[in-house]
Amino acid sequence: MKFYPISLDVSNEKCVVVGGGDVTERKVIRLLECGARVVLVGKTITPGLRAMRDEQDIEHIPEDYSKEHIKGAFLVIGATDRDDVNEKIYRDSRSMGMLVNIVDEPARCNFIVPAIFRRKDLLIAISTGGKSPALARKLREKMEEKYGPEYGILLDIMGNLRRKIIARGRTSTENKRIFESVLDSDILRHIREEEWDKAREIVRDHTGETMEL
Numbered sequence: 116m117k118f119y120p121i122s123l124d125v126s127n128e129k130c131v132v133v134g135g136g137d138v139t140e141r142k143v144i145r146l147l148e149c150g151a152r153v154v155l156v157g158k159t160i161t162p163g164l165r166a167m168r169d170e171q172d173i174e175h176i177p178e179d180y181s182k183e184h185i186k187g188a189f190l191v192i193g194a195t196d197r198d199d200v201n202e203k204i205y206r207d208s209r210s211m212g213m214l215v216n217i218v219d220e221p222a223r224c225n226f227i228v229p230a231i232f233r234r235k236d237l238l239i240a241i242s243t244g245g246k247s248p249a250l251a252r253k254l255r256e257k258m259e260e261k262y263g264p265e266y267g268i269l270l271d272i273m274g275n276l277r278r279k280i281i282a283r284g285r286t287s288t289e290n291k292r293i294f295e296s297v298l299d300s301d302i303l304r305h306i307r308e309e310e311w312d313k314a315r316e317i318v319r320d321h322t323g324e325t326m327e328l
Contacts, residue, residue: 118227118244123190123214126150131185133204134194135160138218142192145228147172156184157195182207190214190226221245230255235267236274265307268328272306273297275327276318296321 130146132139135157143164146153153173155164160175168175176184180200185191191213193204205223208215217223221244229242230251239258241251273294280290300321305314311328318326 116221116244118242120229120240120242121226122238125189127152128189129154129187130190130192131156131188132192132194133157133180133184133200134192134218135164136194136196137161139194140164142194142218142228143167143173151189154184154188156180180204185211185213188213190216193217193223219248232259233267234262234264235270237262237267237270263307265303268306269303271328272302272314272318272326276322276324279324280322293322 125146126149128151130151131154132142132146133156134142135155139155139157140161140163143153143155147167154176155168155173156176156178158177158179160168160177164173164175167173178184180195180203182203185204185208188208191204191208193201193215194217195201195204201217201220201223205215205217209225214226215224216226216228221227224245227242227245229240230248231238231240232255233239239255239262241254241258243251276297277290277294280293297318300317302314302317305311305317315326318324
């Protein structure tokens with residue numbers, strides 16, 4: 116099965132998660148980080164989920180799953196330990212035209228969630244098409260070692276520079292040359308070593324702009 120890679124905006128969208136264990140908790144946290152309105156369905160939930168409920172970060176429906184729970188949802192995640200319930204979640208969601216993911220069951224998904232890590236606004240995702248989540252996690256761990264927090268800082272710098280340079284009204288070819296000259300410099304090493312004056316000097320020499328953090 117070939118999945119089409121995509122990043123979804125779930126901010127303020129109703130996202131239903133059915134379950135209550137540790138896996139459910141991780142799914143809920145990730146959705147909240149992205150600004151979703153999370154509805155949790157399940158009778159028995161982890162202490163972490165209870166804390167989120169008590170803080171009113173999520174809506175909790177302490178019931179067994181039924182089709183009524185997912186009405187109006189943007190996406191649905193099934194993370195129960197019962198095959199019959201997961202199958203019903205999948206069939207109900209598909210019949211209502213929703214995005215649905217049954218954890219660790221690619222055949223019961225129309226989207227899958229890659230292993231990801233962030234460096235501020237830099238998001239790196241790794242997917243094995245559902246064949247081996249363990250391999251995806253292993254690769255993510257290796258990439259976390261390689262791509263440190265300096266990459267998130269560099270992205271912020273490049274984002275600010277892009278706004279300024281594009282406003283000059285030059286051609287895309289000229290702009291590309293400027294961006295690449297900055298990235299080909301030693302700026303990343305200077306950021307990593309917190310040599311801010313040297314980083315600012317590189318930005319000024321290559322772009323004529325001041326560096327913002």
